[in-house]
Amino acid sequence: MIRASCQAPANGSGVRATPLLGQPIGRPGRLFRKAPSGPLFPRGVRGEPSAAAMDPGEGAQAGVVNFGAGPAKLPRAVLLEAQKELVDYKGLGISVLALVQFSSLCIKIPDNYKVIFLQGGGSGQFSGIPLNLIGLKEARCADYVVTGAWSAKAAKEAEKYAKVNLVHPKLSSYTKIPDPSTWNLNPDASYVYYCANETVHGVEFDFVPDVGNALLVCDMSSNFLSRPVDVTKFGVIFAGAQKNAGCAGVTVVIVREDLIGFALKECPIVLDYKVQVENSSLYNTPPCFSIYIMGLVLEWIKNNGGTAAMDKLSQKKSQMIYDIIDRSNEFYVCPVERKNRSRMNVPFRIGSIKGDEALEKKFLDKAVENNMISLKGHRSVGGIRASLYNAVTVEDVEKLASFMKSFMETYRS
Numbered sequence: 081m082i083r084a085s086c087q088a089p090a091n092g093s094g095v096r097a098t099p100l101l102g103q104p105i106g107r108p109g110r111l112f113r114k115a116p117s118g119p120l121f122p123r124g125v126r127g128e129p130s131a132a133a134m135d136p137g138e139g140a141q142a143g144v145v146n147f148g149a150g151p152a153k154l155p156r157a158v159l160l161e162a163q164k165e166l167v168d169y170k171g172l173g174i175s176v177l178a179l180v181q182f183s184s185l186c187i188k189i190p191d192n193y194k195v196i197f198l199q200g201g202g203s204g205q206f207s208g209i210p211l212n213l214i215g216l217k218e219a220r221c222a223d224y225v226v227t228g229a230w231s232a233k234a235a236k237e238a239e240k241y242a243k244v245n246l247v248h249p250k251l252s253s254y255t256k257i258p259d260p261s262t263w264n265l266n267p268d269a270s271y272v273y274y275c276a277n278e279t280v281h282g283v284e285f286d287f288v289p290d291v292g293n294a295l296l297v298c299d300m301s302s303n304f305l306s307r308p309v310d311v312t313k314f315g316v317i318f319a320g321a322q323k324n325a326g327c328a329g330v331t332v333v334i335v336r337e338d339l340i341g342f343a344l345k346e347c348p349i350v351l352d353y354k355v356q357v358e359n360s361s362l363y364n365t366p367p368c369f370s371i372y373i374m375g376l377v378l379e380w381i382k383n384n385g386g387t388a389a390m391d392k393l394s395q396k397k398s399q400m401i402y403d404i405i406d407r408s409n410e411f412y413v414c415p416v417e418r419k420n421r422s423r424m425n426v427p428f429r430i431g432s433i434k435g436d437e438a439l440e441k442k443f444l445d446k447a448v449e450n451n452m453i454s455l456k457g458h459r460s461v462g463g464i465r466a467s468l469y470n471a472v473t474v475e476d477v478e479k480l481a482s483f484m485k486s487f488m489e490t491y492r493s
């Protein structure tokens with residue numbers, strides 16, 4: 081059993097960067113333990129696809145499963161490789177901390193798109209998007225689809241630089257996606273912005289909205305690489321790495337070439353797409369380690385069937401949890417409309433739609449006793465949230481599912 085106390089950080093991403101475990105993770109004397117000998121990637125990140133590669137992941141040795149919303153669980157094979165190469169990259173005698181090697185993404189990038197790797201997180205792009213794109217049209221107006229906390233934050237930030245048009249009336253609760261046929265798009269808008277997966281509220285688009293000839297911009301931070309994506313439908317896609325694509329510190333921006341070069345003069349130079357494209361993301365010192373980890377994760381995804389395989393797995397994993405919720409006779413309640421439920425972040429209340437807080441606390445405590453951590457819902461929503469990113473295995477989810485069943489049997493009144 082471990083003791084853990086995980087709280088949401090100020091940025092609302094779900095858990096503290098360091099879970100406050102009862103015992104320090106790296107006890108003195110163990111920090112310098114010799115790395116395990118033998119192949120650290122037995123058919124894992126750098127080998128053939130295999131079941132072994134879908135390994136238990138971070139925390140596995142202690143039997144701990146991390147269901148945190150981000151920074152999220154990483155595949156164990158990735159962590160072991162990073163442990164080795166931190167000191168000696170591929171036998172070259174240099175540390176990964178002293179080199180930058182960009183990897184190609186596991187998705188098809190058309191020739192007329194550029195990929196850049198930036199700092200500043202997903203939130204940096206809340207400013208970066210309007211600063212780079214609002215000048216595309218004279219009206220300096222942008223359409224925002226606000227379906228949860230993250231798109232709301234993006235819209236608020238954009239107001240500093242743009243006239244923001246909310247395409248549908250403000251939602252009283254973030255539990256659904258208003259039908260796109262009802263959206264009120266402004267033909268003078270420079271772009272239409274939406275968030276593909278609302279991490280806090282568990283609302284996910286399972287379609288790319290049809291906005292006609294308008295320029296579509298998407299925050300894919302929390303479902304990037306969990307399903308194939310047709311890049312040609314977008315002007316810009318961005319994603320912070322710390323959910324499915326690696327660790328915090330690097331944000332991928334995929335931008336169509338003809339949109340580059342319109343940044344406002346106030347745009348900080350490190351956020352200027354033109355400058356970063358021209359300098360191959362090396363205008364300023366890049367976050368080497370985060371880029372390196374992303375490279376390993378990309379390799380791991382590729383060796384495990386790519387985004388098509390991740391898609392099937394996330395369908396299966398999320399269905400396991402939603403099935404229990406739906407068959408629980410409202411012991412567990414997910415507030416999100418079925419067709420808009422997220423496969424990445426499954427929020428639910430216990431006892432009733434409003435949640436029985438005492439029961440939810442018991443659930444979280446018992447989960448920790450059973451080595452499942454970071455299941456607490458975001459503080460603005462409450463309840464429980466299970467994040468089922470790529471590195472969370474089917475076995476991890478089976479463990480959670482069986483715990484949910486037995487908890488229900490014990491505590492259903």
Ligand SMILES: Cc1ncc(COP(=O)(O)O)c(C=O)c1O
Binds near residue numbers: 092203300320
């Ligand atoms: C969907 C989404 N967008 C943006 C962000 C903000 O990312 P960052 O914390 O890297 O600024 C998050 C963080 O969790 C997120 O989930």
